[in-house]
Amino acid sequence: MNERSGPTTGTVEPPAGGGRMARATEVFVAHRNLLFTVAYEMLGSAADAEDVLQETWLRWMKVDLRQVRDQRAYLVRITTRRSLDRLRAMSRRKEDYVGSWLPEPLLTAPDVAEDVELAASVSMALMIVLETLSPTERAVFVLREAFGISHDEIAAAVGKSPAAVRQIALRARRHVDARRPREEVAPHQARAVLESFQAALETKDLQSLLDVLAPQVVLISDGGGVKRAAPRPITGAGKVARFIVGGLGKAQVALTTDHTVVNGNPALILRVNGEIDGVIAVRVEHARITGLYYVRNPQKLTRVESETPLTLT
Structure with a gap:
């Protein structure tokens, strides 16, 4: 979703007709920064993350909110699936890229630097390590390690069994730990x-x-x-x-x-x-x-x- 075509905040009304649209918009806006962070950590590209949010928004607007028990989890699931599709397409695009490929750098607010976990999860050093994972491994690692999402929720997002997700998470963590900085620097x-x-x-x-x-x-x-x-x-x-x-x-x-x-x-x-x-x-x-x-x-x-x-x- 980009700023021109994305939703704006709306008044909370009963989920019917225009009121349903307003409520869906309000929920999406409330979680937008989280969804962008999920997509960016998976893709390493702000432009592609924005496209994923646009796709997530379009899909979300067709959902019957009365059937959704956990709106945050549902939105993360949509975003993850769209990010996985785009990540697989990007791997082919990177094969034709001239020279080395680095993540797109983002100017971040001071509060991001003060949040040790967030700063570590989006650091260029870690983002480069994530490039060495398969698309599914990267999705599982990001959702589990950065966002603390349960194995069951991740399984629903990536189309794997919870047992398979646990194995993928373990394998991905070992891979990343062997390559990430060993020393936390203030x-x-x-x-x-x-x-x-x-x-x-x-x-x-x-x-x-x-x-x-x-x-x-x-x-x-x-x-x-x-x-x-x-x-x-x-x-x-x-x-x-x-x-x-x-x-x-x-x-x-x-x-x-x-x-x-x-x-x-x-x-x-x-x-x-x-x-x-x-x-x-x-x-x-x-x-x-x-x-x-x-x-x-x-x-x-x-x-x-x-x-x-x-x-x-």
Whole structure:
């Protein structure tokens, strides 16, 4: 659902005729941020998540509310099914994508950063790990781990038995735990590391970059075939630092960097001659950067100037 075609809040009336539409609209709006968060965590794309919400809204408006015992669960079920369909279609689309694919970064409100569970569940680092799961594994993991939805409800949403869902959840959790950051870093610690990286970036100081990067740091850049980016991930502090300094050295432009909060975590917005050129998110462990995620694809930078509300409830 987008803002132009989506529902607006309405007056609560008996669920009949126009009153039924108003009541259905009110319920949908009340859960909209939750449904968007579910779809975004499953898809990694705000644009696709909005499309899923539009499909969910159209399906919801045909439902007889008198037959729905748990409206939240019903809406989450519709959103999950639509997200799964789109996720499978996206996997084919990503096969033709030019270069590395990164999630679409979202400018988030300060309260997202303060919610440890929410910030962790939408962090770029975790979203990238989720890309390595199958569509069903990703749906089960997101619904169970992020939103605490019961195995029975998940089973109804993904078309599996509760026993199968438990096995999928266990397998997905083990897969993610083996790849997610092992250390939880407080926001102020991540900001301090990011400030050091920012200073090294602005001065193009190779040694300062090496000091803030972990030896096996991985840089993933996403230009979508439109902007310059590394065609494959770059591993190793030396290679990453030289790639960054080399790229900045070639740019005969005015480059500025500003701190922001993307996906609930500290990040940098890079501007060239005053225009947004990209967003850099980081993964920090043991006071050094172990992951750099640089999104330059213009189609993925539409959500970094206005806040996107997210919620797990």
